[in-house]
Amino acid sequence: xxxxxxxxxxxxxxxxxxxxxxxxxxxAGMHAQTLRQYxxxxxxxxxxxxxxxxxxxxxxxxxxxxxQRLSQLEGVNLAGIKRIIELESQVDALxxxxxxxxxxLDHAQAELGVRRGPSTALVVWQPxxxxx
Numbered sequence: 001x002x003x004x005x006x007x008x009x010x011x012x013x014x015x016x017x018x019x020x021x022x023x024x025x026x027x028a029g030m031h032a033q034t035l036r037q038y039x040x041x042x043x044x045x046x047x048x049x050x051x052x053x054x055x056x057x058x059x060x061x062x063x064x065x066x067x068q069r070l071s072q073l074e075g076v077n078l079a080g081i082k083r084i085i086e087l088e089s090q091v092d093a094l095x096x097x098x099x100x101x102x103x104x105l106d107h108a109q110a111e112l113g114v115r116r117g118p119s120t121a122l123v124v125w126q127p128x129x130x131x132x
Contacts, residue, residue, distance in 0.1 A: 014058040014059045015058075015059045016058075017046060017055035017056060018055060018058075019055065019057070020053070020055065021035055021046075024046070024054075024060065024064070028061050028064035028068065029065070029068065030068060035054070035064065036054075038064065041082065043063075043078065043082055044060050044063050044064055044067065
């Protein structure tokens with residue numbers, strides 16, 4: 001029988017806050033106190049219950065593993081890791097915006113009957129004769 005604690009259900013969205021701190025710590029291979037410290041530092045911000053308890057998502061657990069990898073294998077300090085996470089978040093947001101704008105452009109061009117891509121049009125310019 002498979003260990004269900006180690007494999008999140010595929011029916012649950014990866015950003016759904018479902019894991020209590022002890023389970024998230026086990027999945028990430030860390031101590032629960034480390035997760036609390038990372039939360040205080042703003043490295044990984046879990047969801048909260050009505051009573052204030054932390055709830056981690058599968059995405060949070062993956063981020064915890066990445067923090068651990070950067071810290072232990074790459075030698076990056078926690079301030080550097082925080083900056084890396086912020087920059088990656090900005091890049092993701094910019095990629096999403098570019099995709100959104102490209103879709104809008106495609107839609108507008110389709111409505112106008114304009115095809116996208118390199119133009120094969122030839123424009124001939126002739127200077128007007130000078131008036132005397």
